Amino acid sequence: xxxxxxxxxxxxxxxxxxxxxxxxxxxxxxxxxxxxxxxxxxxxxxxxxxxxxxxxxxxxxxxxxxxxxxxxxxxxxxxxxxxxxxxxxxxxxxxxxxxxxxxxxxxxxxxxxxxxxxxxxxxxxxxxxxxxxxxxxxxxxxxxxxxxxxxxxxxxxxxxxxxxxxxxxxxxxxxxxxxxxxxxxxxxxxxxxxxxxxxxxxxxxxxxxxxxxxxxxxxxxxxxxxxxxxxxxxxxxxxxxxxxxxxxxxxxxxxxxxxxxxxxxxxxxxxxxxxxxxxxxxxxxxxxxxxxxxxxxxxxxxxxxxxxxxxxxxxxxxxxxxxxxxxxxxxxxxxxxxxxxxxxxxxxxxxxxxxxxxxxxxxxxxxxxxxxxxxxxxxxxxxxxxxxxxxxxxxxxxxxxxxxxxxxxxxxxxxxxxxxxxxxxxxxxxxxxxxxxxxxxxxxxxxxxxxxxxxxxxxxxxxxxxxxxxxxxxxxxxxxxxxxxxxxxxxxxxxxxxxxxxxxxxxxxxxxxxxxxxxxxxxxxxxxxxxxxxxxxxxxxxxxxxxxxxxxxxxxxxxxxxxxxxxxxxxxxxxxxxxxxxxxxxxxxxxxxxxxxxxxxxxxxxxxxxxxxxxxxxxxxxxxxxxxxxxxxxxxxxxxxxxxxxxxxxxxxxxxxxxxxxxxxxxxxxxxxxxxxxxxxxxxxxxxxxxxxxxxxxxxxxxxxxxxxxxxxxxxxxxxxxxxxxxxxxxxxxxxxx
Amino acid sequence: xxxxxxxxxxxxxxxxxxxxxxxxxxxxxxxxxxxxxxxxxxxxxxxxxxxxxxxxxxxxxxxxxxxxxxxxxxxxxxxxxxxxxxxxxxxxxxxxxxxxxxxxxxxxxxxxxxxxxxxxxxxxxxxxxxxxxxxxxxxxxxxxxxxxxxxxxxxxxxxxxxxxxxxxxxxxxxxxxxxxxxxxxxxxxxxxxxxxxxxxxxxxxxxxxxxxxxxxxxxx
Numbered sequence: 001x002x003x004x005x006x007x008x009x010x011x012x013x014x015x016x017x018x019x020x021x022x023x024x025x026x027x028x029x030x031x032x033x034x035x036x037x038x039x040x041x042x043x044x045x046x047x048x049x050x051x052x053x054x055x056x057x058x059x060x061x062x063x064x065x066x067x068x069x070x071x072x073x074x075x076x077x078x079x080x081x082x083x084x085x086x087x088x089x090x091x092x093x094x095x096x097x098x099x100x101x102x103x104x105x106x107x108x109x110x111x112x113x114x115x116x117x118x119x120x121x122x123x124x125x126x127x128x129x130x131x132x133x134x135x136x137x138x139x140x141x142x143x144x145x146x147x148x149x150x151x152x153x154x155x156x157x158x159x160x161x162x163x164x165x166x167x168x169x170x171x172x173x174x175x176x177x178x179x180x181x182x183x184x185x186x187x188x189x190x191x192x193x194x195x196x197x198x199x200x201x202x203x204x205x206x207x208x209x210x211x212x213x214x215x216x217x218x219x220x221x222x223x224x225x226x227x228x229x230x231x232x233x234x235x236x237x238x239x240x241x242x243x244x245x246x247x248x249x250x251x252x253x254x255x256x257x258x259x260x261x262x263x264x265x266x267x268x269x270x271x272x273x274x275x276x277x278x279x280x281x282x283x284x285x286x287x288x289x290x291x292x293x294x295x296x297x298x299x300x301x302x303x304x305x306x307x308x309x310x311x312x313x314x315x316x317x318x319x320x321x322x323x324x325x326x327x328x329x330x331x332x333x334x335x336x337x338x339x340x341x342x343x344x345x346x347x348x349x350x351x352x353x354x355x356x357x358x359x360x361x362x363x364x365x366x367x368x369x370x371x372x373x374x375x376x377x378x379x380x381x382x383x384x385x386x387x388x389x390x391x392x393x394x395x396x397x398x399x400x401x402x403x404x405x406x407x408x409x410x411x412x413x414x415x416x417x418x419x420x421x422x423x424x425x426x427x428x429x430x431x432x433x434x435x436x437x438x439x440x441x442x443x444x445x446x447x448x449x450x451x452x453x454x455x456x457x458x459x460x461x462x463x464x465x466x467x468x469x470x471x472x473x474x475x476x477x478x479x480x481x482x483x484x485x486x487x488x489x490x491x492x493x494x495x496x497x498x499x500x501x502x503x504x505x506x507x508x509x510x511x512x513x514x515x516x517x518x519x520x521x522x523x524x525x526x527x528x529x530x531x532x533x534x535x536x537x538x539x540x541x542x543x544x545x546x547x548x549x550x551x552x553x554x555x556x557x558x559x560x561x562x563x564x565x566x567x568x569x570x571x572x573x574x575x576x577x578x579x580x581x582x583x584x585x586x587x588x589x590x591x592x593x594x595x596x597x598x599x600x601x602x603x604x605x606x607x608x609x610x611x612x613x614x615x616x617x618x619x620x621x622x623x624x625x626x627x628x629x630x631x632x633x634x635x636x637x638x639x640x641x642x643x644x645x646x647x648x649x650x651x652x653x654x655x656x657x658x659x660x661x662x663x664x665x666x667x668x669x670x671x672x673x674x675x676x677x678x679x680x681x682x683x684x685x686x687x688x689x690x691x692x693x694x695x696x697x698x699x700x701x702x703x704x705x706x707x708x709x710x711x712x713x714x715x716x717x718x719x720x721x722x723x724x725x726x727x728x729x730x731x732x733x734x735x736x737x738x
Numbered sequence: 739x740x741x742x743x744x745x746x747x748x749x750x751x752x753x754x755x756x757x758x759x760x761x762x763x764x765x766x767x768x769x770x771x772x773x774x775x776x777x778x779x780x781x782x783x784x785x786x787x788x789x790x791x792x793x794x795x796x797x798x799x800x801x802x803x804x805x806x807x808x809x810x811x812x813x814x815x816x817x818x819x820x821x822x823x824x825x826x827x828x829x830x831x832x833x834x835x836x837x838x839x840x841x842x843x844x845x846x847x848x849x850x851x852x853x854x855x856x857x858x859x860x861x862x863x864x865x866x867x868x869x870x871x872x873x874x875x876x877x878x879x880x881x882x883x884x885x886x887x888x889x890x891x892x893x894x895x896x897x898x899x900x901x902x903x904x905x906x907x908x909x910x911x912x913x914x915x916x917x918x919x920x921x922x923x924x925x926x927x928x929x930x931x932x933x934x935x936x937x938x939x940x941x942x943x944x945x946x947x948x949x950x951x952x953x954x955x956x957x958x
Contacts, residue, residue, distance in 0.1 A: 689941030712944040719915050720873060726915065731922060732941040 009060050015053050016069060019115070022046050023073055026111055027081075030104045046115040054118050063123045070116050070132060074139035077108075083144050091155050092170065098152060099176045101144065109136030137186070145184045149195045152177060156196065157203050160238070164207065175242035182244060189246060197247055201254055204235075208258035216263050220273035222286040228259045228293055256297050264300075268307040275307035276314075279351065287355035301361050308356075309365035312348050316373030319344065327379040337378065338390040342415040345370065370422040384425045385658065388432035391416060391454070392440060399445040406449075413454045417461050424705040426462065427672075431665050434470055435515050435657055441477050442507065442554055448474065462702065472513030480507040483542075490538045504531040508539075508548070522552045522574070523599040525581035552578075553604075561619065564639045569647040570619070575600060575608050576652060580619065583637040590634040602631075609635065611652055617643070619650075669704060673714045676700055678723055681736040688733045689715075764824060766833040771823045773835075782818040794839050801886050802842045805849045807865065808858050815865050850891075856921065862887050863917045874911035877903050884920070892924045898931065902949050909945055919943040931957065 022042070028035040053062040082105070086097045113120070113132040120132050130138065156174060163169045178196065185191040208231070215224050235255055239248045260267070268275045278286050294300040323337040348366055356362040374383050381389075394412060398404050420429060440446050451474045459467040484505055524532065532550065539548060555574030559581075560567055572580065578598050582589060589597070595605055606629045613622040613635060620635045676699045680692060687695075693711055700706050715734070718724045727733040757765070774786035782790065791798045810826030812818055818826075830845060832838035849858050862883060866875045875883070881900045888896050899920060909916075923946055927936045931953055938947055 690939060709944060709947075712947070716913075716915060716943060720913055726941070731918075734941070 009056055010049060010053050011060075012053075012062050012065050015049055015062065015066070018046065018049050019069065019073075022115060023112070026108060027077070030108055043114070047117060050116050051118045054123065063119060066116065067119055067123060067129070070112065070119070071135050071139065073112065074109075074136050075143060078139050078143035082140075083147055086144065086148050092159070092173070094148075095152060095155055095173055095177050098144075098148060098180065099173060102140075102176075102180050105136070105140050105144075109133055112136065141184045141186070145180070145191075149181065149184075149191070153196050153199055157200060160200070161203070161207070163238075164234075171241045178242055178244065189244065192244055197244075197250070200243075200247075201250055204251060205254050205258060208255055209262075212259050212263055216266055221267055221270045221275070221278065222273060222283065222289075224267060225286065225289050225293060229289065231255060231259060232293075252296075256293075256300075260293055261297060261300065264294075264303040268303055275304065276311045279308070279311050279348075284351070284355050287351065291356050291359075295357075295359075301359065305359075305361040305365040308348075308351075308362060309369045312344070312366060312369035313372050315344060316341070316369060317376070320373050320376050320378055323378050332378050332381055332386060334381075334386040334390045335393060338387060338416075338419070341374070341419060342412070345415065345418060367422065370419075371424070374419060374422040375424055381658075382425060382428060383423050384429035385432045385661075387416065387419060387423065388429055388436055391433060392436040395446060395450055395454075396440060396444050398450055399447040409450060410453060413450075413457055416454070417457050420458075421461065424701075425665075426466070427668065427703045428662070428665050430466060430470075431661050431668075434473070435661060437470055437473060438515050441473060443556070446477075448478070466703075469513045472510055476508065476510055476513060483508060486542075487535060487538050490541070491534065494534070502527050502531055504535065506535050509551075511549075517551045518553060519549055519551055520553065520601065520604065521599050522578055523597060524552070524574075524578060525584070527581075528574075528577075561641075563641050565642040566646075568641075568643060568645070571647065571649040573608075573652045575604060576612060576650060579605075579608050579612065583620070583635075588634060588636040591629070591631050594635065605629075607652065609633075611650060615650075617641070617648060617650060669706065670710070670714060672700060672703070673706055673711055674718065677711070677714060677718060681724055681734065685736050686727070686733060688730075690732075692734060763828065763833065767824050767827045768820070770827070770833075770835060770838075771820055775820070780820060782823065784816045787816060787818070793835050794842065796842070799882070799886055801890070802846050804862055804865070804886065805845055805858065806842070808849065808861050809845065812865070815868065859887060859921050860914070860918060863914055874913040876911050877909070880912040880917070888921075888924065892930075895924050895930050898953065899949060902952050906945075906948065906952070908948065912945075916943045916945045919946050 025035060025038070029037065050066060053060075053066060056062065082101045086094060086101060089097050109132075113136065116132055123129070124131050156177065159169045159174065178192070181192040181196050182189060211231075215227055219227065232252065232255055235251050236248065239245060239251065243251070271277075275287075275290070277283075278290070290304060291301070294304050319337060319340050323332055323334075326333060326336075345366075352358065352362045352366055376383065378386060398409055420426060423429060437451070441451075455467045455471050455474065459471075487506065536548065539546070552574040557572055557574055557577035559570045559572060559577055561570050561580070570580070575598075578600075579594060582594060582597050591605075591609070594609070595602070598605065600608065609620070609622070609629045612618075613620040614627055614629070619638055619641055621638045622629070623634050623636075673696065676696050677692065680695050680699070681687060692715070693708060696711055697706055697708075715724065719726065719734075722737055724734045725737050727735055771782070774782045774790050776783050776786065787798060791800075791803060794803070796803050806826060807815075807818075809829050810818060810822040812822045812826075827833075827838065830838065830841040832841045849855060863875065866879055866883060867873070881903055884896050884900060903912075919942060923936075923942070927933050929935065933950060933953070936950055938950065942950075
């Protein structure tokens with residue numbers, strides 16, 4: 001070795017000799033052949049040789065040549081040794097060889113870089129050339145990797161396929177080989193993606209496509225879903241074992257797409273095991289699995305929610321049809337139907353909260369399903385009416401049943417409020433409920449607490465305006481009790497004393513809260529007249545600002561009828577009492593005479609007489625004894641009447657209300673629409689037709705679904721009444737007329 | 739003395755100046771007016787209208803007569819005031835009945851051009867209102883009026899609409915909004931009875947929505 005003081009020029013030839021020897025030794029070491037390791041002197045020697053050759057004065061400055069030599073070493077090795085050794089093998093062996101060669105390449109680059117290190121210090125930087133490491137790695141990539149990756153990829157994919165089919169494979173090997181792909185991207189994942197991943201994904205797609213076609217034919221829905229879950233689990237494991245983590249989302253997407261998305265309809269609609277069947281048979285585990293699987297897919301839950309909605313709608317429609325078929329002579333068993341609807345709701349709500357994790361999509365589906373069949377008419381009755389009837393019967397029963405406990409009552413009330421939410425004609429329900437409530441309060445038994453509970457809940461859900469009248473009615477009943485006590489005090493203290501020994505109870509109703517009732521100019525028997533007068537006098541002392549209008553059609557009388565065999569107490573309506581009392585003075589009366597004396601309308605009189613002479617109990621004898629009342633009939637008191645009961649209640653059949661209720665509600669709706677339209681126009685001043693209509697519908701939707709044609713008619717009416725006008729320039733826009 | 743005489747003399751000359759063209763025309767109009775007006779009220783009353791129509795050789799329900807009334811801005815059907823008469827004849831530059839008669843075809847052409855026709859069409863509705871507070875006209879009158887005013891230009895629509903008006907039960911009278919609605923309909927929905935331009939979502943009066951539905955049902 002020459003020292004710096006005495007430089008001896010080293011020629012390229014000489015230098016190469018030295019280097020080649022080093023390289024050969026290195027190769028042997030790395031290839032595992034028996035060879036002593038480098039001594040530090042040797043190492044220093046090589047390094048110095050390079051250093052000298054680089055620092056020799058030109059023309060003996062050999063940097064470029066050394067750089068080329070360095071590259072040449074790798075190119076030669078890669079091309080003549082490494083590549084052939086890989087290519088001559090197949091399958092796994094090829095992979096192993098590649099892995100081995102890669103594992104050799106790294107240290108080789110490292111060592112040779114050390115020897116040639118001086119080049120890196122100045123030469124490569126100054127000339128902006130790739131570093132020695134880059135050269136070494138690039139050589140491997142260009143001469144080895146580029147030529148083998150295709151075949152390697154094929155082998156890898158074949159191995160993966162084997163693993164999918166259940167066989168064991170060498171995962172560590174795959175991991176190493178795939179890492180080679182990654183590393184040969186030189187910083188980006190391009191080679192991994194382009195040379196491997198894209199093919200892998202394609203193969204995966206076709207694999208699962210085949211699978212799903214087979215499974216969907218052979219398996220039931222739950223079985224299929226279990227296989228799905230398995231597959232997804234396995235593929236995710238595959239990623240952790242040997243794939244690059246970036247592959248995971250793409251892989252999962254493909255598997256989901258082929259196993260779940262593309263076959264969604266077939267899967268969910270599978271007969272006997274699809275969504276419908278699972279819901280019917282309470283298979284909560286399977287449904288939860290279904291949710292889990294589809295939840296992971298964007299918009300994946302939509303077909304499931306749709307299937308759910310269709311199923312619930314079908315169930316609901318079936319209930320409605322059942323009720324319709326069972327309805328005898330137009331009367332529906334609403335107790336049964338409403339209960340079933342409540343049960344249906346509770347059952348499917350459980351699914352929504354448990355299996356479907358309270359997801360909004362399923363809440364919406366349930367709501368939409370109920371809205372469809374809850375608004376169907378059943379044998380001519382609207383659901384609003386049926387629900388009101390249900391409540392009425394329920395409360396009547398609950399008032400009589402001392403053993404009913406509050407929690408079940410509250411639970412039923414809650415369910416009713418829930419169902420009402422789905423009914424679009426809420427105002428119709430309110431009207432029917434009010435009418436029936438009136439009857440219940442006035443004639444039936446009622447429980448003040450129960451009445452108040454439901455009103456509080458309805459108010460909470462639908463606002464105070466919805467329940468104000470009904471609340472007023474319940475309060476009136478309470479006040480009436482107080483009044484009555486007061487009145488009895490008054491009578492006691494009054495000089496006239498109790499009017500002729502007649503017990504008299506008055507219920508004062510606040511007009512406006514109660515449904516409107518017909519009044520009539522009934523001629524009361526004189527005993528009753530005294531009662532009326534005394535109450536009037538009492539009421540005057542209480543307040544001078546109110547006017548009393550007597551509704552005799554709602555009154556009840558207890559009469560003691562002295563028949564020949566025994567006296568019987570008759571509980572009749574005031575109208576009936578008036579007619580019966582007419583016979584106190586005469587034995588016989590013709591229809592005309594009765595009409596004059598009692599002063600009822602023909603309609604009413606006919607009904608009353610029918611109930612007293614042609615119905616179950618014949619208190620009056622009619623001539624001629626036909627089944628209907630005619631104006632030429634005459635009546636006489638039937639003193640021969642008797643019955644084993646000591647007290648008989650004679651019901652007066654109520655007039656059918658339904659048509660009137662519907663008419664009243666229609667009228668109220670017209671006013672509501674008018675008010676809404678004026679309100680909107682007043683605040684917006686100018687508004688196009690479409691918007692006006694849609695805003696109006698929205699405003700009123702809490703109470704009912706307004707008919708578009710009715711809205712149009714109201715708009716035209718408002719134009720005629722000069723609240724609105726058409727814009728002269730744009731006839732599709734309306735302007736508010738101040 | 740002399741000065742006063744001069745003044746009076748001057749005044750006399752002014753009074754004796756010849757009439758302007760305008761004044762002469764007006765006098766002519768008034769002269770013709772008096773041929774038809776009632777001596778008592780100084781209005782042309784229904785009798786006079788009839789005579790006028792026969793002299794003009796048109797029927798009182800003819801559209802040209804309505805156009806004449808429109809030109810005059812006549813307020814009350816069956817009557818013309820002197821002011822209205824002068825306004826009308828001045829607009830038509832007709833001194834005599836003959837000239838008036840000759841002016842009618844030209845008038846018709848003039849009124850048929852938009853935007854005159856829209857204005858005219860609206861006015862015929864108002865013209866038919868006879869009572870003080872009246873806002874609508876009965877179906878019968880409406881049908882006749884439609885036939886007169888729109889019959890020649892939109893015969894199929896008018897015939898169809900009249901048929902519908904007679905059989906429907908929703909409305910017993912027609913108001914201004916519906917009246918103008920029909921005009922808009924004829925002008926905007928050009929193809930009839932295909933009615934491809936018709937858009938039910940727009941703010942057509944309900945009467946017209948029902949009319950279109952009725953036609954569509956018949957076509958089905």
